[in-house]
Amino acid sequence: MSAYWIAEYDEVTDDAKLAAYAALAGPAIQAAGGRFLARGLPEQTYEAGQTTRTVLIEFDSVAAATAAHDSPAYQEALAALGDGAVRDIRIVEGV
Template identity: 70%
Template sequence: MAKAYWVATYRSVSNPEALAAYAKLSGPAIMAAGGRILVRGMPVHLYEEGLQQRTVVIEFDSVEQARAAHDSPAYQEALAALAGGAERDIRIVEGV
């Protein structure tokens, strides 16, 4: 079974306090669901048409585990804390 990666990029953050509240809840929720945070932060260098956006990469043992983490009550509570505080793009991709 291939690992899965949850990739989040932040287009904008309009409420840093909401992002901080989200981060406080989301990390423990994701780790409790089996996620391992591999990358979190701003790019240190950009190539081609890269964007200066906060990026997070989380590894899971499977797509199903990643989806379950996102849909879990604990992560949904974190999302509620973020509500309207950031514009993001989240994708789950399967490893090779």
């Protein structure tokens, strides 16, 4: 069953670190089978109205998404990000 990696960026504290992360993370995620479905600021918000950067990535399974996150290539991207952003990542199984 498919799974979705959802990342929400509450705050970007260092644009250079975020750029370094993105340069490494995108290829690492795609190499692990991730497909970027959405990325950016919301076009419309409701309820809490948070205009935070959101990224939605599809994987074939929760195991594939978890393996992507735990891979050496993605861990290298996380090291490049360091304290450059405050964010939350969730992996959710599809329905």
